[in-house]
Amino acid sequence: MSFTSTAAAPRTTTAEGTDPQWWRQAAVYQIYPRSFADADGNGIGDLRGITSRVGYLQDLGVDAVWLSPFYPSALADGGYDVDDYRDVDLKIGTLDDFDVMISGLHSAGIRLIVDIVPNHTSDRHEWFLEALQAPKGSPARDRYIFRDGLGETGEQPPSDWTSIFGGPAWTRITEPDGTPGQWFLHSFAKEQPDLNWRNREVHEDFLRTLRFWSDRGVDGFRVDVAHGLSKDLPANLPSQAELDATPKDGAHPIWDRDEVHEIYREWREVFNEYNPPKIGVAEAWVDSARRPKYASAEGLGQAFNFDLLEASFEAEAFRETVAFNLELAAKSGSSSTWVLSNHDVVRHATRYGLPPKADGEEKAGTNWLLNGGASPELQAETGLRRARAASLFELALPGSAYLYQGEELGLHEVAEIPDADRQDPTFFRSPGSSVGRDGCRVPLPWSSEGASFGFGPEHAHLPQPDWFSGHSVQAQDTAEDSTLNMYRRALQLRRELQGEDTLEWIELPGAEGSSTEVLAFRRPGGWICVTNFGEQAVPLPAGEVLVSSQPLRSEVLPGETTVWLREH
Structure with missing residues (x-):
């Protein structure tokens, strides 16, 4: 699939000759800017903090950064309540700081995708x-x-x-x-009034915004609530029960209406004005069969696939999820996207260490951590071991891998946040039923000591637990078997080994009796990924070990471990 404009000559905002298909198998690192790095000491992460860590991102080996909202905002919803779509929040920088940041990223070979929030503005807009x-x-x-x-x-x-x-x-x-x-x-917080996308002025203003950031060198856009823009509200509105019972098949009054794709066709025309064309990725929580419309070449180009994030840590669940989503990607002509964590869900190192979900329980959200989030049932070591295995499995898949800041450090969800320090509106609007999403948004630990573990000169805007010290970048930087160095090695290999975005499922010799717990696939170029989802060790296949999620001893693959092998 090639996004080639048939209109006027494209404008070039990045280096000529840049691969227009760069996004198909990119490793994209999500930065939640207020919790990444604080350069000015106000306790809030900022753009200069990001610029100061470009070297870290380059060493990590990511292809692009997805930057969550950095616009002026009252932070009623973590920045997704936008006051001005064409400016930077003064608490985290200026447009000049943005220009310096994107220049630094591009100089390091890292592209930039920015969040855009078209379903609603803030009530201060x-x-x-x-x-x-x-x-x-x-x-x-x-x-x-x-x-x-x-x-x-x-x-x-x-x-x-x-x-x-x-x-x-x-x-x-x-x-x-x-x-x-x-x-x-307001489909979300009362500080986030929904826009009326039947109004032409709304269309035109967002086209202006897309060009504003594209002209500054942005390489793409992550589209928040992409399935919610188009609405058709009758004079007599249905009840909530009637709304819930209405199929989301393209004619629902609020969600995933077919005409939303008319909006994205307009956006695609703007994207194609540039060389290389800009890419869009839809956050669209829709029926999987409807996802290809968002990822089509006439639309945004990609759509988030959250199925792996919601899958249980089991071989059959992972295989079914991957096979199904590769079929969907083929239908759209796009590549699939893979996600295990982001700013809206419990970190996967914690999810995998919790007891199996009960029927009807939220799959990946915050309802697992109730009453302040303390959970004596959390098996932290098991969760991290499974998270490392799942991450290495994900990074071996064809398609784009979207990583969330801190997962490369093996961070768990921070459960021990006092109610007085919480910020997420879901906590305040759902008393007693959800602690919100603050636990995955706690600022990163860069060093093992200090008021904010190197996040900034002073304390961070959300409290960091003492155990962050052992998970910091400093603590893991030179430790050969650390989670950080596993990610670095895997991302380096991912670039070196990358070929066509296809895979071939394989059965391993000697896996009899454990075949239901072992999943293996071959990628073009003669390398394979093998994951043992069971607890017991299995024979290690022949081949040169490239990277493993756990140390390997003898000729066995430990339980809950992934290995990449070059075939002999």
Whole structure:
């Protein structure tokens, strides 16, 4: 698949001759900017902090960085409540700092994908402030989704809908004359009013934003809530129960409507104005069979596949997940994406160390860590051992691997965060049922000592546990068998061995009796990946060991271990 513009001559914002297919098998490292590195000492990570760690990213061996929101924001939702889409939050830098950062990344051969949040703005965005001062039915209000309330005086919300973060999905405003007024829709926090994508002005403003960052050298965009932009709300809104019962087959009132792809066709035209074309990756929590539409060459180009993240640590589950998603990628002409952790879910080192999920329990989210997150049932060593094996399995797969900051250090979820220090709106809007996502967003430990373990000169904006000392970059840098050095070795090999984005499942000789717990595949170039999902050791296949998730002794592959081998 080639994204070649058929319109005007493309503008070049990166080096000529850059492979337009670079993203197909890229290792992309997600940076949550406020928790990566703090250069100015205010306790919040910043762009200059990222620039100071470009050498670390280069040594790690990643191909690209995905930068979570860095825009001006009140942080009602970790930066996903955006005040201004074409600026940088002063607490983490300036546009000049951004330019220096992207120059440093590009000089190190690392591309940059930035988050864009098109489903909603913040309630501090100039458009929303204008809507609050404008009358009912005005063009300013038409950029959002305002409705009259129910009841004699409109005192009840337009529907009983619940937001993703808990609580009502409608909030009432006060009109300019001081009287109670209309209600606005917010699928997430009340500080995140949903945009009305039936308004042409909304389309045009986002096209301007795409060009603004593309002209600054950005290589692609991660699209937040990509399946939520298009909405078709009837005069009489369905109840929450009716909404939940409506199939998400392209005609749902809110989610994954077919016409959302008309928006992304416009975006693709903008992407193709550049040489090489920009890439988009959709965060679209949709039925798997509908994912290829988002990843098509006429649309964003890629879509996140969260299936491996949700799979249990079992050979059959991993094989079925991989086979199914490679088929989906073939349908779209894109490459698959693989994810084990990100800023929204419990880190996989912890997930794999928890008891099996009960029926109906949230698969990868925060409901596993209740009552402050303390869990005496967590088997930390087992979780880390399985996480290393799963990560090495993931990095051997054809397609893009999206890594989350800190997973290369084997970090667990930070459970011991006092309620007074929590920041995630899901914690405040779902009291007693979820501790939120702060546990995977705690600032990284760079050194083994110091007020914030090298994150910055002072304390970090979320408290770091004492055990971070042994997981720091400093503690792992020279330790041959550390998780950090396993990632470095695997990412280096991934570049050296990379061929066509295909694999061949293989059965190993001598694996009788353990075949249900061992998964192996061959990649072009004569190397294989073997994962033992069981607890008991199995015979180690013949071949040159390239990298292993655990130390190998004798001629056996330990339980819960992955190895890459070059075939003889």
